[in-house]
Amino acid sequence: MSDPNSSQDADGLEPIAPSLLPLDAWHRAKGGRMVPFAGYVMPVQYEGIMAEHLWTRQHAGLFDVSHMGQLLFTGEGVAQALEALLPGDLQVLAANRMRYSLLLADNGGILDDLMVTRLPEAHPFGEAGEPVPAGEAFYMVVNGATKYDDLGHLREALPDSITINHLEDRALLALQGPEAVTTLARLIPGVDALRFMTAGAFEWAGHALWISRSGYTGEDGCEISLPAEAVEAFADALTAEAEVQPIGLGARDSLRLEAGLPLYGHDLDEETTPVAADLGFALSKRRREEGGFPGAERILAERAEGPAIKRVGLRVDGRQPVREGATVVDQAGKTIGRVTSGGFAPSVGAPIAMAYVPAALAVAGTEVTLSQRGKTHTAEVVPMPFISHRYVR
Amino acid sequence: MSRYFTEEHEWVEVDGDVATVGITEYAQSQLGDVVFVEVPDEGRALSKGDDAAVVESVKAASDVYTPASGTVVEGNPALEANPALVNEDPEGEGWFFRLTLADASELEGLMDADQYAAFVAKL
Numbered sequence: 001m002s003d004p005n006s007s008q009d010a011d012g013l014e015p016i017a018p019s020l021l022p023l024d025a026w027h028r029a030k031g032g033r034m035v036p037f038a039g040y041v042m043p044v045q046y047e048g049i050m051a052e053h054l055w056t057r058q059h060a061g062l063f064d065v066s067h068m069g070q071l072l073f074t075g076e077g078v079a080q081a082l083e084a085l086l087p088g089d090l091q092v093l094a095a096n097r098m099r100y101s102l103l104l105a106d107n108g109g110i111l112d113d114l115m116v117t118r119l120p121e122a123h124p125f126g127e128a129g130e131p132v133p134a135g136e137a138f139y140m141v142v143n144g145a146t147k148y149d150d151l152g153h154l155r156e157a158l159p160d161s162i163t164i165n166h167l168e169d170r171a172l173l174a175l176q177g178p179e180a181v182t183t184l185a186r187l188i189p190g191v192d193a194l195r196f197m198t199a200g201a202f203e204w205a206g207h208a209l210w211i212s213r214s215g216y217t218g219e220d221g222c223e224i225s226l227p228a229e230a231v232e233a234f235a236d237a238l239t240a241e242a243e244v245q246p247i248g249l250g251a252r253d254s255l256r257l258e259a260g261l262p263l264y265g266h267d268l269d270e271e272t273t274p275v276a277a278d279l280g281f282a283l284s285k286r287r288r289e290e291g292g293f294p295g296a297e298r299i300l301a302e303r304a305e306g307p308a309i310k311r312v313g314l315r316v317d318g319r320q321p322v323r324e325g326a327t328v329v330d331q332a333g334k335t336i337g338r339v340t341s342g343g344f345a346p347s348v349g350a351p352i353a354m355a356y357v358p359a360a361l362a363v364a365g366t367e368v369t370l371s372q373r374g375k376t377h378t379a380e381v382v383p384m385p386f387i388s389h390r391y392v393r
Numbered sequence: 394m395s396r397y398f399t400e401e402h403e404w405v406e407v408d409g410d411v412a413t414v415g416i417t418e419y420a421q422s423q424l425g426d427v428v429f430v431e432v433p434d435e436g437r438a439l440s441k442g443d444d445a446a447v448v449e450s451v452k453a454a455s456d457v458y459t460p461a462s463g464t465v466v467e468g469n470p471a472l473e474a475n476p477a478l479v480n481e482d483p484e485g486e487g488w489f490f491r492l493t494l495a496d497a498s499e500l501e502g503l504m505d506a507d508q509y510a511a512f513v514a515k516l
Contacts, residue, residue: 001402001416004424004453049451050426250425250452319476320429321449344428344451351428373454 021066022171022228026235030246038144040067042249049250053346056217056255057387060177061247062238069147070167070225071140071154072125078136079118081162085154087274087293088116089284090138095120098197098212102274102282103142103150108295108302109270110277111153112146113262115214117199124201124208124225125167139199139210141172141223143264171231176221176255178390179243181213184222187237191222196391204234216252218259218389257352258345260313260384266324267311267340267354275302276356278311309337310362313384316342316351316370316377326372328357337361339370347387353379397460397500398509404484405460407500412461415488416448416479419513424450427479432468432490439463439492441499446489448479461499463492 018041021027027034032043042064045052055061073082079090088101098117102110119125119137142150147166154164175184185192188202191211199212207230215221226234238244253263262268268277273295280303287293288300316322321344328337342353353370361368366381396406402420406413421427429449439445439459446457446468468490471478478487494500504512 001420001448001458002456004450004455044452045425048426053451254451319473320431320447321454323454344449346451 021064022231023064023066023235026232027064027246030239032246032248035249037249038067040144042067043246045248045250046246049248049254050346052245052247052251053254055245056177056219056247056251057347058177059245060175060180060183060221060241060243061217061251062235062244063174063176063247063252064171064235065144065174065223066171066228066231067144068172069140069142069144069150070170070172071142071151072165072167073138073140073158073162074135074165075162076135077159078138078162081158082116082138083287083293085157085294086114086116087283087287087296087299089286090116090118092286093118096198096200098199098214099284100282102279103153104274104294104299105270106294108273108298110264110268110272110274111270112142112150113264113268113279114140114142115212116140117212120201122201124210125165125170145265167225169228170225171228173224173226173231173235173238174215174221175224175238175244176215176217176219176247177243178220180219180221181392183238183241183243184211184224186241194222196220196393204237205230207234213392216259216261217255218261218385218387219255220390220392253341254343254346257341257343257354258347258385258387259389260354260386262311262354263341272356273299273302273307275299276307276309276311306359308359309356310359311340311354311356312362312381313386314339314342314353314355314368314370314379315348315382315386316353316379318377319351320377321351322353322370322372322377322379326353326370326377328355328361329369329371329376331369333371335371337368339372345386352386354384357381396506397503398506398512399458399460399503400512401458403457403460405500405503407494407497410494410497411466411491412463412494412500413488413491414445414457414459416457416483417509417513418483419516421480421483421487424448424453424455424479426451427476430469430472430476430479430489432472433465435465435467437465439465448489457489459492460503461492461497462495464495466491466493
């Protein structure tokens with residue numbers, strides 16, 4: 001049998017010695033199968049991807065996402081300065097509220113996708129032992145594989161009056177699933193008052209936590225930023241609850257795919273614009289009217305005229321998964337698009353995929369033909385998400 | 394009957410001139426949840442080392458090689474409806490295909506159960 005693990009580290013990075021997460025020993029003790037990912041060694045699964053996926057949809061799954069970049073932005077005019085780099089409306093964003101946004105290149109390509117939150121006056125971030133900088137502040141979570149590139153870009157593009165702190169001494173966990181918030185509220189009273197895409201400061205065992213009601217599974221749940229030295233005790237406290245099981249990267253990927261959520265480096269990259277990626281919701285109304293973000297001219301023209309290609313969801317006929325790297329072909333067998341994510345969807349019970357197809361085919365109900373390893377498959381364009389979101393608003 | 398093992402984690406059991414091929418317990422544990430299996434059609438002629446079948450788990454697709462040359466007698470019909478048989482009973486009900494051996498001497502040099510166990514222990 002060919003090695004199923006040979007192509008796992010497909011993020012295109014050079015094989016440098018990977019870093020260890022604060023929970024590395026904890027993952028191993030829990031039976032995690034560790035694999036290289038985004039420059040770190042991370043658990044791809046514990047009990048099994050299918051079981052972990054279904055557990056998260058039914059109960060509460062604990063994900064270690066400490067590889068992601070947590071950034072703090074402070075300084076006079078920070079909202080305006082960040083708006084020059086992304087298309088979100090940060091100036092009117094209220095404290096404790098968050099937005100999905102995109103770091104854009106000058107040609108409108110996507111450098112990264114991210115979550116950005118306006119912090120209130122009192123927040124738990126800042127260098128150890130240093131007072132928290134006063135005034136306007138934003139907290140941003142960016143992808144692990146791109147965080148150092150993002151930092152370089154941000155340092156170069158932002159004015160010197162803006163301070164960027166890379167919060168490397170903080171871990172990040174996600175607790176996701178229909179039982180996530182009630183379970184978390186047993187440990188941290190009041191957390192259930194948060195609504196989807198809002199966040200706040202909380203405390204656990206004397207540690208300063210920042211918790212948002214958000215995630216990457218389509219389920220209700222929270223993401224929890226906390227000091228790295230507290231994360232092992234906190235993960236133990238969570239998994240002591242009957243509803244909570246640790247979940248690896250494998251199920252994280254199948255859950256986000258079913259939720260229709262793109263993965264940077266696969267479904268999004270520097271060649272992709274927000275309009276082609278069907279992320280028009282990230283272009284806020286005022287910013288569309290005013291422009292002033294990188295690539296605005298191209299992106300707004302594309303939005304008005306329609307993109308040449310578009311990201312769609314596919315329901316693949318039969319049982320065989322069609323994965324990233326497969327092509328979309330026309331009747332003559334010519335390549336007209338590409339599959340950027342795909343796999344067997346445990347909660348759908350069938351193979352699904354995301355693909356870029358010519359705009360004329362990006363209509364629900366359209367039949368398309370896919371080619372993978374010399375074999376053709378048929379698929380139908382379907383609306384995303386594949387599984388309804390269950391956010392609590 | 395005797396059973397042999399390959400370094401690519403297939404097993405082959407020989408009964409007369411018919412061999413049954415599957416993947417090992419170790420292989421299924423590495424794959425994880427199997428969601429799709431494609432077995433070869435009856436009558437297909439295979440040469441030793443050919444891609445004979447495809448097994449796909451949630452995370453990856455793998456080829457299954459034939460450990461010996463021969464003509465396929467049957468693919469396991471149960472795997473289409475229930476690919477999870479490969480996880481549940483990889484060295485029994487989860488077999489992949491049977492073939493009539495063209496040259497039984499091709500099996501010389503494969504490992505027996507003890508040698509394979511020692512091989513896996515070093516991985």
